[in-house]
Amino acid sequence: MERRHVALVTGGGRGIGRAIALRAARAGAAVFVAARSQEACIEVVDEIVDGGGTAWPLYLDVADFGMFDEVLAEARELASAVGPIDWLVNNAGIAHSAPFLQHGRAGGEDLYQKHLDVNFHGPRRLIEALVPGMIERKYGRVVNVASSAGLQGYAYVAAYCASKHALVGYSTSAARELAKTGVTMNLVCPHYVDSPMTAASIERVVQKTQRSEADARAFFAAQNPGGSLVTEDEVAETVLELLTSDRNGAIAELVGGRATKPREETVRWR
Ligand SMILES: NC(=O)c1ccc[n+]([C@@H]2O[C@H](COP(=O)([O-])OP(=O)(O)OC[C@H]3O[C@@H](n4cnc5c(N)ncnc54)[C@H](OP(=O)(O)O)[C@@H]3O)[C@@H](O)[C@H]2O)c1
Structure with missing residues (x-):
């Protein structure tokens, strides 16, 4: 019998992460839905369980490296009947805006450090915690x-x-070192996605420029090479494709335009 996969999806409570968690569960994986907002994670877990799948909510702040050992030990315990975490999707992320010279001291905090902690060191530390076992x-x-x-x-x-x-x-460096280990590391690089993060950016533009919400939304869609926002499901589908293939070191750049164009034109593989 084929082994069941266990996935950890960070930022799984909403937006792109939620779509990835649901897609991985539909593919048969047992899923840890991890984020700080537990109510959101529980809602996603309920959705998966109601659909006949297996999932657990996990409280995880990816910038709080000190909690990783304890949280991952709890996860191992919860999934012990299924197996070890063998799919890791580092999706949690933050995006704040400010002029580049003010980023270092916006609102009294260093936004460079904050972004690096959540968007880079968080994934890196989770990889350091989970990849040795995978190897x-x-x-x-x-x-x-x-x-x-x-x-x-x-x-x-x-x-x-x-x-x-x-x-x-x-990631592209680590992938080269992982060649032939049985472990792969890949990237998805979407342009603007129709998700709560982009909704917040649209809201900021509306407030700053007095443009209508529709205008601001059209502005973001027009920035995408494909001419429309990428969908959460499209990102999730591409993530699943990478989770279920042997491809390694790839970058899937999602450019938008899915409603009118064939998929080959909306994903640029590098
Ligand atoms: N939206 C876009 O246009 C776009 C485009 C390209 C790439 N991306 C990337 O796609 C990913 C998901 O974006 P999204 O649009 O779905 O954003 P979102 O709607 O704002 O969701 C972000 C998720 O990350 C979680 N998160 C944030 N900080 C965290 C932390 N310290 N620890 C754990 N979880 C944390 C959030 O949950 P809590 O706040 O509850 O923890 C939430 O579940 C991000 O990495 C983003 O950079 C987005």
């Missing part, structure tokens, strides 16, 4: 959700871009 067992899949902001710059989000570039450089 030992000769099987594991890691997908890191970076961003087109890991491939190019955008105005007013220098800290976000720096942290995503760090994640891309780290």
Whole structure:
């Protein structure tokens, strides 16, 4: 009988992470839905369990490295009847905006450090905690959700871009070292996605520029090379494709345009 996978999806309580958790569960994996907001994680878990799947909520602050040992020990215990975590999806992320010269002291905190802690060191530390076991067992899949902001710059989000570039450089390097271990590491780099994070950006534009919500939304969609926002499900589908293949060191750049274009034109593989 084929072994059942156990997935850990960070930032699984809403947005892209929720779509990934639901997709992994539909593919038969038992899923840890991890984030800080436990009510959101529980809702996703309930949705999975109601659909006949297996899932657990997990309280995890990816920037609080000191809690990793305890949280992962709890996860191991919960999933002991199924197996070890063999799919890791580093999806949790934050994006704050400010002029680049003010990022270092916005609201009294260093936004560069904050973004690096959540968007880069969090995934890196989780990888350090889970990948050695995967290597030992000769099987594991890691997908890191970076961003087109890991491939190019955008105005007013220098800290976000720096942290995503760090994640891309780290992941493509680590993938080379993982070759032939049975463990793979890949990246998805979506352009603007129709998710709560983008909704918050749209809201900021509306407040700052007095544009209508529809105009602001069209502005973000027009930034995407495909001309429309990427959907959460599209990201989840690509993540699942990477979790279930032997591809290693790949970057899937999701450019948008799914409603009108064939999939090959909405995903650029690097
Ligand atoms: N939206 C886009 O346009 C877009 C484009 C490219 C890439 N991405 C990337 O895709 C990922 C998901 O984005 P999204 O649009 O779904 O964002 P979102 O709607 O804001 O969701 C972010 C998720 O990350 C979690 N999170 C944030 N800080 C965390 C922390 N310290 N520890 C644990 N979990 C944390 C949040 O839960 P809690 O706050 O409850 O912890 C939430 O579940 C991010 O890495 C983002 O950078 C997004």
